[in-house]
Amino acid sequence: MMIEFVNYALNGALLGLLYALVAMGFVVIYRASKVFNMAVGEMLVLGAFLVWWAVAASAMHPAVGIAAALAISVLVGLAIERLLFRRLIGESVFSMIMVTIGLLILMRGLVLLIWGPQERPFPAIISLTPIIIGDMIVPRPLAAGGLIAVVCAAGLHWFFNRSRTGLAMSAVAEDHQIALAMGISVRRSIAFAWALGGVLSVITSMVYLSGKSLTFLSSEIGFAALPVALLAGLESIAGLLLAGLIVGIVQGLTAAYIDPLIGGNAASVVPYLFMLVVLVVRPTGMFGWKRIERV
Amino acid sequence: MSDSLESPRAGSGHADGEPLPPPHGGHDSHADPLLALANVEVLYAEVILALKGVSLSVPRAGCVALLGANGAGKSTTLKAISGIIDAEDGRVSAGGIIFDGRSIRGHDTAGVVRAGLVHVMEGRRVLPHMTVAQNLIIGGHMFPSTVAMRRALDAVYQAIPRLSELRTRTAGYLSGGEQQLLVIGRAIMAEPKLMLIDEPSLGLAPRMVEEVFAVLHRLREQGLALLIVEQNTRVALALADYGYVMEGGRIVLEGQADELRANEDVREFYLGLDREGGRKSFRDIKHYRRRKRWLG
Numbered sequence: 001m002m003i004e005f006v007n008y009a010l011n012g013a014l015l016g017l018l019y020a021l022v023a024m025g026f027v028v029i030y031r032a033s034k035v036f037n038m039a040v041g042e043m044l045v046l047g048a049f050l051v052w053w054a055v056a057a058s059a060m061h062p063a064v065g066i067a068a069a070l071a072i073s074v075l076v077g078l079a080i081e082r083l084l085f086r087r088l089i090g091e092s093v094f095s096m097i098m099v100t101i102g103l104l105i106l107m108r109g110l111v112l113l114i115w116g117p118q119e120r121p122f123p124a125i126i127s128l129t130p131i132i133i134g135d136m137i138v139p140r141p142l143a144a145g146g147l148i149a150v151v152c153a154a155g156l157h158w159f160f161n162r163s164r165t166g167l168a169m170s171a172v173a174e175d176h177q178i179a180l181a182m183g184i185s186v187r188r189s190i191a192f193a194w195a196l197g198g199v200l201s202v203i204t205s206m207v208y209l210s211g212k213s214l215t216f217l218s219s220e221i222g223f224a225a226l227p228v229a230l231l232a233g234l235e236s237i238a239g240l241l242l243a244g245l246i247v248g249i250v251q252g253l254t255a256a257y258i259d260p261l262i263g264g265n266a267a268s269v270v271p272y273l274f275m276l277v278v279l280v281v282r283p284t285g286m287f288g289w290k291r292i293e294r295v
Numbered sequence: 296m297s298d299s300l301e302s303p304r305a306g307s308g309h310a311d312g313e314p315l316p317p318p319h320g321g322h323d324s325h326a327d328p329l330l331a332l333a334n335v336e337v338l339y340a341e342v343i344l345a346l347k348g349v350s351l352s353v354p355r356a357g358c359v360a361l362l363g364a365n366g367a368g369k370s371t372t373l374k375a376i377s378g379i380i381d382a383e384d385g386r387v388s389a390g391g392i393i394f395d396g397r398s399i400r401g402h403d404t405a406g407v408v409r410a411g412l413v414h415v416m417e418g419r420r421v422l423p424h425m426t427v428a429q430n431l432i433i434g435g436h437m438f439p440s441t442v443a444m445r446r447a448l449d450a451v452y453q454a455i456p457r458l459s460e461l462r463t464r465t466a467g468y469l470s471g472g473e474q475q476l477l478v479i480g481r482a483i484m485a486e487p488k489l490m491l492i493d494e495p496s497l498g499l500a501p502r503m504v505e506e507v508f509a510v511l512h513r514l515r516e517q518g519l520a521l522l523i524v525e526q527n528t529r530v531a532l533a534l535a536d537y538g539y540v541m542e543g544g545r546i547v548l549e550g551q552a553d554e555l556r557a558n559e560d561v562r563e564f565y566l567g568l569d570r571e572g573g574r575k576s577f578r579d580i581k582h583y584r585r586r587k588r589w590l591g
């Protein structure tokens with residue numbers, strides 16, 4: 001049926017935009033510090049718990065609660081720079097990436113320590129009544145998520161490619177030493193990156209988890225979004241949207257039409273397969289900075 | 296050091312080929328230099344003493360050349376001044392660095408750039424994935440307003456028209472000479488009083504070297520002070536008023552540019568030959584070849 005197909009594709013596309021939003025967590029930190037943040041999923045879970053704590057557990061007014069969660073996540077981002085990355089300026093980028101793996105483990109431990117392993121109902125910050133257009137049914141959080149992803153991407157794209165502050169941060173992602181020589185504060189750029197990552201993780205968690213249940217395992221979305229980030233290439237924020245749409249639609253259609261045939265879950269494998277194929281052909285992703293080699 | 300003073304008894308009979316004694320005060324900067332280094336020592340990794348007491352000064356206008364063979368410590372001197380030595384596990388362990396009347400020793404590079412001193416590193420370090428215009432805008436990241444930045448950008452396009460033609464091109468794909476012009480333009484965006492520039496002619500074809508140095512001439516004319524490190528001594532001394540020659544982390548010779556040009560030792564230094572006349576390394580041979588092309 002045509003309408004079914006459109007429905008699956010549309011829902012897949014919106015899911016893909018959610019992946020793109022999560023993947024922005026990778027790209028934002030990369031674009032301002034050249035560090036690939038392995039702890040994106042964990043940051044998202046932390047953001048989600050902050051929202052849950054403020055809005056559900058402490059029963060603050062949602063607006064106040066969200067503002068509080070945003071503020072705390074910015075502080076967490078700044079603390080991460082202060083405690084971990086400030087010491088590493090001048091060290092290899094590889095060692096910084098290893099630190100983000102340590103961060104992943106540390107944050108998971110902290111979340112378990114503070115909030116425990118049990119499931120929590122995440123408040124329905126975005127209303128759950130689906131949007132119905134003719135025969136099509138679209139979950140409202142996903143629709144809102146798609147919109148938020150587009151807005152965030154546009155804003156961040158402008159910031160990193162047009163604004164002077166953003167360009168200076170991109171210079172840090174290109175080459176720490178050049179940035180230093182021009183008097184750009186690499187430290188400040190990295191701090192900003194993690195603060196921005198914190199903000200994004202709170203926003204994303206509300207899109208992703210509204211009305212669902214939250215546990216420390218919700219961080220898996222980080223790995224689901226990884227193919228989108230790598231497909232787009234780690235530098236391109238606008239490219240994330242396209243990569244997200246492609247992955248989401250392919251996944252949605254696979255789940256609808258192929259999984260019933262083979263009686264298995266091909267849909268969850270397809271994005272990774274897709275990612276591997278693209279990376280073999282073009283290691284820097286579809287829109288990433290091509291490695292420039294000329295003599 | 297009375298023998299270094301111009302003695303009336305020597306008359307006009309200045310012995311040719313003699314190593315020039317450091318002419319005290321012969322450098323017109325003694326009054327109020329823009330930059331002054333006094334006995335600067337640099338330690339790498341807390342063990343390697345790369346500079347062993349370097350003193351030099353740069354006047355408020357004009358150009359000073361810093362010459363010497365490979366590994367003499369020229370780049371290290373520039374890095375010590377601009378503070379990027381910090382990110383290379385090095386530090387200034389002794390001595391003073393005064394810029395524009397204030398000590399900048401141990402200051403971070405951001406502060407030094409803000410004070411009006413900018414360092415153009417060796418090797419045409421453009422931001423390869425960004426356009427020419429983006430590179431320049433990043434160079435102007437310290438401007439408080441976009442209007443001021445635009446004005447500086449226009450000034451750079453005026454001073455280096457070639458960059459204006461290239462503004463939308465990706466910097467990584469420019470030719471070597473164009474990249475050198477770009478890093479110079481990017482440094483100018485910081486509106487410096489003094490530019491330290493490390494081997495701008497390295498690996499460029501003769502015509503490009505001419506173009507790059509023509510730009511440096513023009514900037515100098517506009518009042519920018521320059522401290523230039525070069526292996527290509529001929530072009531460097533044509534631009535400079537005064538020069539220093541380094542060896543083994545020390546200044547071993549200094550003098551007015553025309554005096555240095557006439558000096559036999561300088562020829563030896565910049566051929567990369569050691570005292571016995573043997574070549575030190577493969578890199579030196581390359582320098583030698585490149586130089587041959589200049590002198591013809």
Ligand SMILES: Nc1ncnc2c1ncn2[C@@H]1O[C@H](COP(=O)(O)OP(=O)(O)OP(=O)(O)O)[C@@H](O)[C@H]1O
Pocket residue numbers: 339340343345363364365366367368369370371372383384385
């Ligand atoms: N990061 C570093 N760590 C340790 N030693 C260093 C470092 N950088 C330079 N050196 C040493 O300091 C000395 C001076 O090096 P420097 O790069 O200043 O020479 P240079 O005069 O610029 O030479 P070239 O003409 O080859 O560029 C060399 O012996 C070099 O091996």
Ligand SMILES: [Mg+2]
Pocket residue numbers: 369370371417493
């Ligand atoms: Mg050097």
